[in-house]
Every structure is written in structure tokens, then in C-alpha cells.
Amino acid sequence: MSEFIIDTKNLNFSYNKTHQDIENMEINVPKGSIYGFLGPNGAGKSTTIRLILGLLKKHSGTVALFGQKYDEKTRTDILSKVGALIENPSLYEHLNAVDNLRIAANYRQDISPARIDEVLEIVNLAGARKKKVKEYSLGMKQRLGLAISLLSNPELIILDEPTNGLDPKGIIEMRALIIDLNKKLGTTIFISSHLLSEIERTCTHVGIIRNGKMVYQDTVAALKESKGKNIVIDIEVDNFIEAMRVLENLKKENASLLDNFLQIEVENKEEITKVIDALRAQKINIYQVSIKNNLEDLFLSLTEN
Ligand SMILES: Nc1ncnc2c1ncn2[C@@H]1O[C@H](COP(=O)(O)OP(=O)(O)O)[C@@H](O)[C@H]1O
Ligand SMILES: [Mg+2]
Known part of the structure; x- marks a missing residue:
């Protein structure tokens, strides 16, 4: 049964x-x-x-x-x-x-x-x-x-x-x-x-x-x-050239620029704070930080033709 x-x-x-x-x-x-x-x-x-x-x-x-x-x-x-x-x-x-x-x-x-x-x-x-x-x-x-x-x-x-x-x-x-x-x-x-x-x-x-x-x-x-353990975050900043340099120093080489948003992958939530601290230490203004829902991407990849 x-x-x-x-x-x-x-x-x-x-x-x-x-x-x-x-x-x-x-x-x-x-x-x-x-x-x-x-x-x-x-x-x-x-x-x-x-x-x-x-x-x-x-x-x-x-x-x-x-x-x-x-x-x-x-x-x-x-x-x-x-x-x-x-x-x-x-x-x-x-x-x-x-x-x-x-x-x-x-x-x-x-x-x-x-x-x-x-x-x-x-x-x-x-x-x-x-x-x-x-x-x-x-x-x-x-x-x-x-x-x-x-x-x-x-x-x-x-x-x-x-x-x-x-x-x-x-x-x-x-x-x-x-x-x-x-x-x-x-x-x-x-x-x-x-x-x-x-x-x-x-x-x-x-x-x-x-x-x-x-x-x-x-x-x-x-x-x-x-969907994988890493968290993808989008950060809106005022000076992304400087911001990219900061991220390189943090060994975040996989950072990318997408419509004025920096997109990076972090391993856990604590890393999000570290990234923000490093950017703020260089007086870079942060206007927005959001976590990307990559479950949504997975769903789309499963259901789109
Ligand atoms: N009464 C019907 N006669 C012919 N085709 C139908 C009928 N109802 C649904 N379909 C077709 O069957 C497929 C699945 O529809 P449906 O079960 O209503 O999907 P969903 O509920 O996921 O939106 C679609 O291609 C739809 O056009
Ligand atoms: Mg239906």
C-alpha cells in the first residue's frame, strides 16, 4: 500500500x-x-x-x-x-x-x-x-x-x-x-x-x-x-570604480557591474556586513543592498523553454 x-x-x-x-x-x-x-x-x-x-x-x-x-x-x-x-x-x-x-x-x-x-x-x-x-x-x-x-x-x-x-x-x-x-x-x-x-x-x-x-x-x-549555498547580493553605490577596487582588496574578484548595481556572491550573512564596512571605510555611499532570489532563477530555468 x-x-x-x-x-x-x-x-x-x-x-x-x-x-x-x-x-x-x-x-x-x-x-x-x-x-x-x-x-x-x-x-x-x-x-x-x-x-x-x-x-x-x-x-x-x-x-x-x-x-x-x-x-x-x-x-x-x-x-x-x-x-x-x-x-x-x-x-x-x-x-x-x-x-x-x-x-x-x-x-x-x-x-x-x-x-x-x-x-x-x-x-x-x-x-x-x-x-x-x-x-x-x-x-x-x-x-x-x-x-x-x-x-x-x-x-x-x-x-x-x-x-x-x-x-x-x-x-x-x-x-x-x-x-x-x-x-x-x-x-x-x-x-x-x-x-x-x-x-x-x-x-x-x-x-x-x-x-x-x-x-x-x-x-x-x-x-x-x-540552488547552492552562496548568497548573491546587489549593492547600489555612488562610486562603483572605487567600490570595485575595494571589493578586489576583499578578494571578491567575482564582483560584476549590472545597471549601476554591484553584484557579488558571499558565503554567509556575516560577509555582507564585512563588505558594507569596507565600502563605508572608503566613504563610498551605499543607497541599497538587496539579496537576489536565485530560487526564482532556478524556477525559471526549470520551466522556461
Ligand atoms: N477545455 C480545454 N480544451 C482544450 N484545451 C484545453 C482546455 N483546458 C485547458 N486546455 C489546454 O491544456 C493545457 C493546460 O491547461 P491548464 O491545465 O488549464 O493549465 P494551468 O492550470 O497550469 O494554467 C493548455 O495548453 C491549455 O490551453
Ligand atoms: Mg489553471
């Missing part, structure tokens, strides 16, 4: 004969993880999610959830343990949150009225429970959608780009909510995004896809490790 909550093998799918949209997709989502499914727009994230949920018919390969392959007969049973939020949740705009949840509860089995209050509490909408959904912000609608998917107390939650279109406050709230669900209830979470920064902050595991193929799958810690 598989130790993975989602386990796909050789998953293949195409919308039409001219193009293979999903190719030999192998996804391994460990129990209790927050798994980030990362890829540029059009890479095949939504399509893969539909295949996992059986909303599209795969051409070949297997999908196992909770260690069980499912078929037409067992699908409903297995999917009752999965909460999914894909695209915009279908909500009744003229009704309030409680009524939306009541209607959704009717489609599911054995949902107690108390559970409706519980899920509203979890997604921080208890205070807005009687407000009509048409008066909700997009972030609130998204959280109500999540509340609906939580009704049956799922062991696995699948979210397709849940922060798309949200404002910064909405993004932070959604991110905190996801981490909370995972920590407090141990819920396994599968979340797709086209933004590395989103996955880097929230997830324990990552799968990066490109053109329908998995190109990297591991823990987020391993991904960070693989």
Missing part, C-alpha cells in the same frame, strides 16, 4: 490529438504535507487536478487517493474524504453564508448544523455569517468556498490557485488559513500556483511542472538547498 495521499503514475491526457497536455505525470503527496503544485500558466495544473478528481477521463495511467485506486463505483466514496476548491466557487450571491452552507450541506451526507458554525469559525467568517454573499469581497467568497469544502471534514484538500485575483490582505489571510488547517487538523493540502514565492512560503513539498510534465519533485527544503 502506498504511503502517499495522492499517488499518480504515468498519467496521460490530451484534449485533442494534436497535443499531449499531460505526459507521464507522477505525483507523490505525502500524508500531512502541504504540497505545492507549481508551474507557469498553461502548464497543466488545472487539467491534472481534474484528472485526480475524476472530472476528466485519463487516457492512461493510475490515480490512487489514500492508497486506493478508485473506479466509477468507488469514486463517490473516496472523494467524500476530499475537499476541493477549483476555479471560482459556485455560490448563491443573494443568500448569506449560512444559507449557502446549508444548501451545500444538503448535497452531502451527515453534516450537522453545528458543523456549519464550525467551518465558518475556521475560515474567519463567523462575523459575516448573515451578510449576503454579493456584499462579500473576493477573498471572503474564496474563504466561503473553502468552508464548503471543509463541511465533510476532509483528510485531503485540493485547492486550484486559491489566491488568484486576491488583494495582498486576502492572500495573507488565505495563506495563514491553509497553514493553520494543516497544523491544527493535520489535513494534507494540495495547492496549485504559478508563483514560486507563494509555494516557498506555504509549502513543505513541491512539484514543478512544465508543458504537462513533472520536472522537479522534492521537499521545499531540498529545493532551497539545490
Whole structure:
């Protein structure tokens, strides 16, 4: 039996004969993880999610959830343990949150009225429970959608780009909510995004896809490790000729000049202070120091054609 909550093998799918949209997709989502499914727009994230949920018919390969392959007969049973939020949740705009949840509860089995209050509490909408959904912000609608998917107390939650279109406050709230669900209830979470920064902050595991193929799958810690240990920093100075000389004295021969910014590699944070001290000792003005996110470069190199 598989130790993975989602386990796909050789998953293949195409919308039409001219193009293979999903190719030999192998996804391994460990129990209790927050798994980030990362890829540029059009890479095949939504399509893969539909295949996992059986909303599209795969051409070949297997999908196992909770260690069980499912078929037409067992699908409903297995999917009752999965909460999914894909695209915009279908909500009744003229009704309030409680009524939306009541209607959704009717489609599911054995949902107690108390559970409706519980899920509203979890997604921080208890205070807005009687407000009509048409008066909700997009972030609130998204959280109500999540509340609906939580009704049956799922062991696995699948979210397709849940922060798309949200404002910064909405993004932070959604991110905190996801981490909370995972920590407090141990819920396994599968979340797709086209933004590395989103996955880097929230997830324990990552799968990066490109053109329908998995190109990297591991823990987020391993991904960070693989970018190399050195830190690349950009420094804006007033006198870069003098600054280059200072850096040469510091044995920073790999310094380069890029659009008025000096770019150098250092081995650790302490070295950043040393470089700044040496520049200031020569009265060189420093206007800006920033650490370059080379994880972003790695992501681009993995996903660009
Ligand atoms: N309903 C559809 N019919 C035909 N092609 C589609 C359909 N939906 C998506 N595609 C194509 O499948 C590929 C993957 O799309 P999608 O899964 O939506 O990517 P993502 O969610 O990563 O942005 C793209 O090339 C897209 O154009
Ligand atoms: Mg999509």
C-alpha cells in the first residue's frame, strides 16, 4: 500500500490529438504535507487536478487517493474524504453564508448544523455569517468556498490557485488559513500556483511542472538547498570604480557591474556586513543592498523553454 495521499503514475491526457497536455505525470503527496503544485500558466495544473478528481477521463495511467485506486463505483466514496476548491466557487450571491452552507450541506451526507458554525469559525467568517454573499469581497467568497469544502471534514484538500485575483490582505489571510488547517487538523493540502514565492512560503513539498510534465519533485527544503549555498547580493553605490577596487582588496574578484548595481556572491550573512564596512571605510555611499532570489532563477530555468 502506498504511503502517499495522492499517488499518480504515468498519467496521460490530451484534449485533442494534436497535443499531449499531460505526459507521464507522477505525483507523490505525502500524508500531512502541504504540497505545492507549481508551474507557469498553461502548464497543466488545472487539467491534472481534474484528472485526480475524476472530472476528466485519463487516457492512461493510475490515480490512487489514500492508497486506493478508485473506479466509477468507488469514486463517490473516496472523494467524500476530499475537499476541493477549483476555479471560482459556485455560490448563491443573494443568500448569506449560512444559507449557502446549508444548501451545500444538503448535497452531502451527515453534516450537522453545528458543523456549519464550525467551518465558518475556521475560515474567519463567523462575523459575516448573515451578510449576503454579493456584499462579500473576493477573498471572503474564496474563504466561503473553502468552508464548503471543509463541511465533510476532509483528510485531503485540493485547492486550484486559491489566491488568484486576491488583494495582498486576502492572500495573507488565505495563506495563514491553509497553514493553520494543516497544523491544527493535520489535513494534507494540495495547492496549485504559478508563483514560486507563494509555494516557498506555504509549502513543505513541491512539484514543478512544465508543458504537462513533472520536472522537479522534492521537499521545499531540498529545493532551497539545490540552488547552492552562496548568497548573491546587489549593492547600489555612488562610486562603483572605487567600490570595485575595494571589493578586489576583499578578494571578491567575482564582483560584476549590472545597471549601476554591484553584484557579488558571499558565503554567509556575516560577509555582507564585512563588505558594507569596507565600502563605508572608503566613504563610498551605499543607497541599497538587496539579496537576489536565485530560487526564482532556478524556477525559471526549470520551466522556461
Ligand atoms: N477545455 C480545454 N480544451 C482544450 N484545451 C484545453 C482546455 N483546458 C485547458 N486546455 C489546454 O491544456 C493545457 C493546460 O491547461 P491548464 O491545465 O488549464 O493549465 P494551468 O492550470 O497550469 O494554467 C493548455 O495548453 C491549455 O490551453
Ligand atoms: Mg489553471
